[in-house]
Amino acid sequence: MARQKRPPDRAYARLDRSERNRIHRGLERGESARSIAADLGRSPSTVCSEVQRHRYVTSPREHRGQPAPSDEALAQSCPGLAKWPRCCNGCAKRRGYGCSRRPRVYYDPRAAQLQADAELSLSRRGIDADEEEAARQIAAIRDGLARGLSPEQMVASGAVTVSVSTVYRWAERGYAGMSNMDLRRKVGYRKRRRSAPERATSHSPRRSHAAFLALGDECAGAWEMDTVEGRRGDRACLLTLLHRPSRLQLLLPMPSKEAGGPEAWLRRLSSALGPGAARRVFALVLTDNGAEFSDERALAAAIGERPGETRLFYCDPGRADQKGGCEKNHVEVRKVFPKGRGGVSLEGVGEADCAAAMSHVNSSPRPSLGGLCPAAAFRAMLGADADALLDALGVEQLPYAEVLMSPEAVNRARRERGEAPLA
Structure with a gap:
């Protein structure tokens, strides 16, 4: 029966494991290189060079696994190795264990x-x-890492034109002195300590998370509200508001985590926007069960809720994932206001400091926005209302080259105002 040849024109030219198995079987049966090559649809020289490159010593034991010596040295040891197949596969003496040559x-x-x-x-x-080009790419990556930007943000901005996985791989391999220590999220996680569960805030059933989800597509345009604490012992904190569709992050200083602080800020923002614009901007707000958000009537009134409607909602107790966008975006906030050892105290953080921090956080490009920054996306969605809110808070949209995601973003602004850096 005629032997079936493989098609010779293939896009993938490397030998694969099945072809190497076929070469091995041919050697054991004593077939010629031409016969094996014809069966594979390869040239005889390919088969010969494959066998010659991948011959390994099995005896003596101290040299086992080493590449075979040169053909001249093998020919002196055994004349049979001077010709095809130049290895012991298929040798009759080897089968009978009668060969003493090494x-x-x-x-x-x-x-x-x-x-x-x-x-x-x-x-x-x-x-x-x-x-x-390599030097340009590495310089752009090192510049982004030094300013606290993630590989995803660097690639989304267009400043780095390699893939996100390539940036991680170059850092891991140590190109140009980079290392995984430069990637904050890759080395910055610690095991979470379990704390006692907080007492649930009492609120009306109509403000539950289930009622929030029942609104359907309206949920996508909501704001997620939370607070960010400072170092241990700090009373001061930051009120955070994240606009879900644009990822815009508001940071507002509060002297303590007590009821009264959030509604004061919401009333102030509503006053700056005007009643009509405030209702358009803060159409829905989703918050958690912290004590600072316990006065639901005051909070609802601050965002312009009218009798018979519900615009303020609460997550279920212990379910921070229900406002996961806010929790995730706190990673960006922590780059500017780090917590723990080496962190900064929030006791001296004022409105001007928060304005500087918001300018940098909201000017960093986001892959989820197709490379846009949150400030640009927010303006595109809300137009003049967005301009009025950002102007009232002193938030600027910075060019990519000026974005700095570290405490230096605030300290630089403080030095320009003649103030001491954050402690």
């Missing part, structure tokens, strides 16, 4: 595949770009 060398398809894969991986290491 070294013995064999072609092994598994070892050949591992070696070929290692060579391919090594060939792909490094940077696939000329020296000038």
Whole structure:
């Protein structure tokens, strides 16, 4: 029966494991290189070079696994190794264990595949770009890391044109002195300590999270409200409001986490916008069960809620994930106001400091917005109302080159005002 040949024109030219297994079987049966090559649809030289490159010593034991010596050295050891297949596969003496010649060398398809894969991986290491382009990409990455930007934000901005996974890989391999220590989220997590559950805030059933979800598509345009604490011992905190669709983050200083602070800020923002604009901007607000949000009537009145309607809602107790956008965006806030060892105190943080922080946080590009920054997305969605709110808070939209996601973003503004840096 005629042997079926494989089609010779294939896009993938490397030998695969099945082909190496076929070469091994042919060697064991004593077939010629031409016969094996014809069955594979390869050239005889491909088969010969494959066997010659991937012969390994099996005896003596102290040299086991090493590549075979040169053909000249093998020919002196055994004249049979001077011709095809140049290895001990298929040798009749080897089958009867009657050969005392050393070294013995064999072609092994598994070892050949591992070696070929290692060579391919090594060939792909490094940077696939000329020296000038590689230097530009690395400089842009190091600049972004130094300013506290994530690889996703750098790529979304267009300043870095390689993929996000490539940025992580270059940092892990230590190119240009980078390391995983430069990636804050990759090395910054600690095991979470379990704290006692907080007492649930009493609120009307119509303000439950289930009632919020029942609004359907309206939920997508809501604000998520929470607070951010400072260092241990601080009484001061920040009121945070995240606009879900645009990812805009508001940071508002409060002297303590007590009822009265959030509604005071909401009334102030509503007054700056005017009644009509305040109702359009703060159409829905979702918050948690903290004590600072316990006065539901005052909060609802502050966002312009009218009799018979519900615009303020609460998450279920212990379900911070129900306002996960706010919780996730606190990672960006913590870059500017870090907590714990090496963090900053919020006791001296004022409105001007929060305005500087908001300008940087809301000017960093977001992959979820297609590379837009939250400030630009917020203005595109709400137009003049957005301009009025950002102007009232002193928030500027900064160019990418000026974005700084570290305490230096606030300290730089404080130095320009002649004030001491944050402690």
